[in-house]
Amino acid sequence: MLTLFDIGLHFPERVEKIGAVAEELALSQDQTRMYARFFGFESFRCDPEQALAPLLHKAARLVLERNEELGERLTHVVYCHTLPSTAVFSGDTHSVLEPFFAQGLEAFSVTMNHCATGLTALSILEEILTDDGVALVLIGEKAFHRVVRVIENATIMGEAGCALLVGRGVGPYRILGSATSHDGRFACITGRPGDDSLSAFADSYVDFACESIQRALTRFGVGLADIRCVMPHNVNIPSWTQIARQIGLDPHRILLSTIGRYGHCFGADPFINLQHARQQGVVGPSDIALLFSIGLGATASSALIEVQ
Structure with missing residues (x-):
């Protein structure tokens, strides 16, 4: 571990x-x-x-x-x-x-x-x-x-x-597990204006995120009730509100406060949010957090963290 x-x-x-x-x-x-x-x-x-x-x-x-x-x-x-x-x-x-x-x-x-x-x-x-x-x-x-x-x-x-x-050893965050899911339909997406795949990706985005989160939690052997907070990628607030509603999670348990301050900082967002949550006392010892991000492609990756 x-x-x-x-x-x-x-x-x-x-x-x-x-x-x-x-x-x-x-x-x-x-x-x-x-x-x-x-x-x-x-x-x-x-x-x-x-x-x-x-x-x-x-x-x-x-x-x-x-x-x-x-x-x-x-x-x-x-x-x-x-x-x-x-x-x-x-x-x-x-x-x-x-x-x-x-x-x-x-x-x-x-x-x-x-x-x-x-x-x-x-x-x-x-x-x-x-x-x-x-x-x-x-x-x-x-x-x-x-x-x-x-x-x-x-x-x-x-x-x-x-x-x-x-x-490996004693430290502030134990990484209990990690998981990755793919949707190969969007393997050639570029994100550039005019990319024909963008519209279909947007239509599938929330469902893909929800399915990936549920699949990851099953792999980790935990439920939403076990998660203190989700540390997301900073794509935008409405997307995460929809995801929360669809999986039955209180939106206040998704840390979205850094979106307005920093925007979407590529792959760094979940770690920015974890650091911010720890500094603000949102998470503390024994809390479990889910770090989650989606990348064009489409790939969803997550890590389950236990705060020490």
């Missing part, structure tokens, strides 16, 4: 209000009102002047400086990203991992489950980590273009660097 030892988050200092970036994102007045009033987006952290590697390395330094003994046991570094390529015609993925290659660590990139990749990586680490091994998981990317930032009538991306320390 794995333990999540620590979560490090780094956000760009630059704050964008949705009204201020509407023109840049080619949003009409009606779309801007929809994203703000209906979907719940207010502001985002996004800095075009900050490169990808520093965004992630600052998050990594936070957890490594707080956990020097765990850092000495570090064996693997995993970079999880939503986009198959995280920069335009550059070796930016390599620049993220280069400092760790130089230390002789096993470093690799994981993608293709899109925004669910960060949770999917936990099942990989469960298989490859030794009893003494520790992995640094890096999650995040740049929202460098409108096509990357906006999924029509669904969500808007923000930027965050997220770093996790994962291994």
